[in-house]
Amino acid sequence: MNSYLADQFRKSFVRGYGQTSGPIAGLDKSQEEITEPLLNAEVETNDFGEHLTVRQWYSTPKPCDIDPRALRLLFPPTSQMHNHCVDDPHRWVFLDIETTGITKGKGTYAFLVGMAWWDSGGLRIEQLFMRNHDEEHSVLLKVAQVLKKRPVLVTFNGKSCDWRLLEMRFHMTRQIEIPRIETHLDFLHPARHLWRLKLGSLRLAALENCILNAESLGWSRERDIDPTHIPSIYFDYLRGGPTEPLGGVFLHNRMDLRGLAALASHILRITAAVDLVVPPEDMSLELYGLARLLMRNGEYLRAGSAYERAITSGLPDDIDRKARHELARLAKRLKDFDRAVELWSGLCERSSLNLEAHEQLAIHYERRVGDMPAAERVTRSAITKLRDARRSGLIQTSHTNRFLLGFERRLKRLGAVG
Numbered sequence: 001m002n003s004y005l006a007d008q009f010r011k012s013f014v015r016g017y018g019q020t021s022g023p024i025a026g027l028d029k030s031q032e033e034i035t036e037p038l039l040n041a042e043v044e045t046n047d048f049g050e051h052l053t054v055r056q057w058y059s060t061p062k063p064c065d066i067d068p069r070a071l072r073l074l075f076p077p078t079s080q081m082h083n084h085c086v087d088d089p090h091r092w093v094f095l096d097i098e099t100t101g102i103t104k105g106k107g108t109y110a111f112l113v114g115m116a117w118w119d120s121g122g123l124r125i126e127q128l129f130m131r132n133h134d135e136e137h138s139v140l141l142k143v144a145q146v147l148k149k150r151p152v153l154v155t156f157n158g159k160s161c162d163w164r165l166l167e168m169r170f171h172m173t174r175q176i177e178i179p180r181i182e183t184h185l186d187f188l189h190p191a192r193h194l195w196r197l198k199l200g201s202l203r204l205a206a207l208e209n210c211i212l213n214a215e216s217l218g219w220s221r222e223r224d225i226d227p228t229h230i231p232s233i234y235f236d237y238l239r240g241g242p243t244e245p246l247g248g249v250f251l252h253n254r255m256d257l258r259g260l261a262a263l264a265s266h267i268l269r270i271t272a273a274v275d276l277v278v279p280p281e282d283m284s285l286e287l288y289g290l291a292r293l294l295m296r297n298g299e300y301l302r303a304g305s306a307y308e309r310a311i312t313s314g315l316p317d318d319i320d321r322k323a324r325h326e327l328a329r330l331a332k333r334l335k336d337f338d339r340a341v342e343l344w345s346g347l348c349e350r351s352s353l354n355l356e357a358h359e360q361l362a363i364h365y366e367r368r369v370g371d372m373p374a375a376e377r378v379t380r381s382a383i384t385k386l387r388d389a390r391r392s393g394l395i396q397t398s399h400t401n402r403f404l405l406g407f408e409r410r411l412k413r414l415g416a417v418g
Helices: 004-017 029-039 068-074 133-149 162-173 188-199 204-210 227-238 244-275 284-296 300-313 317-333 337-349 355-369 372-391 397-417
Strands: 042-046 049-058 092-099 110-119 122-129 152-155 183-186
Touching (some): 029 244, 068 244, 068 284, 092 162, 092 227, 110 244, 122 133, 152 162, 152 244, 188 244, 188 284, 204 244, 227 244, 244 284, 244 300, 284 300, 300 317, 317 337, 317 355, 337 355, 355 397, 372 397
Parallel strands (some): 092 152, 152 183
Antiparallel strands (some): 092 110, 110 122
16 A cells, blocks of 8 residues: 555655656666655554555575584573574564664654565665654654564674663653563674774775675665755654655665675675685685684684684784784693794794893793793893884883882892792
């Protein structure tokens, strides 16, 4: 059934482009992509009134396969994670909302709630729209109904933004219970581990472009609107302004949902590849991020393997140093002292000063091996490098006092022993 909003769009098109039938006359293909779905908007009615629903189905991205081991690496086990629903991708709901403001205070509304789930080999999207604030209860009730059937919530930064705002809006209705979420998977946090060092920016659009290969996704952000303009577009609509700009808001929301689904699938594939002997090409930084995730989860042997393969795959110099440093700590923890010494020695030979590597190597020679000349040699080298770095202003004095005093005390002790 055509909605009031759809009628408004039609009237706008008649005024702007003449009578239309079928595809919207006078609009190019990219404009049709923005506006045409809204012509199929439906008025949906429930116990709390009406709201608009726009439904779309897309063949991409494809449904993902879930490796439970990969999923539990990304999201450390909790009582929720043992729920069987989390291993079934058809019980997942991808969520993204558009709001009346960037702050999440009590006066902020989620005027557009986009939800998506895997269906019939593709992605089903439903967008719930408030034509005015009186329709909020109707929208929230529909959200609750969807989450009852699919209780695994999937978001991108939704734990601190999208879902937190919706929880507050549910609470403020005093009539609709906050839906019970079996598991909330927020893929911002795994993305940080995997790509923060490579990209810096972790906006979903940046990940689509640089990581997901945007061309293969089946859509383009070329006509995407600036998200900061979304609240003003909605307020203009409420004041009787043009309806056409809302098409851009709906398109932005759809792309965010499709991007989130594609990102979740991609991260799960990468994570499942962490134990492969030959990892996918150009995956060194991802392996490094996965090694850190494995360390967080206490899976030290798998972490060591991931560190080794990340280093072998070729990391940028600064990340390579960090990876070798962390792997040396892990090797010591696992009592693989030969590998730890090899890593510490390599770090000490580099031009950049690694105080902990010098300290650990000196401790190893003095206490574990009893090679006092080697311990003294490493200690003298550390003191010389440290003093040179301080004189040249490369390091701050306050950060190195502990190391310098420790090295000097060790040198006196080794001299006395010698």
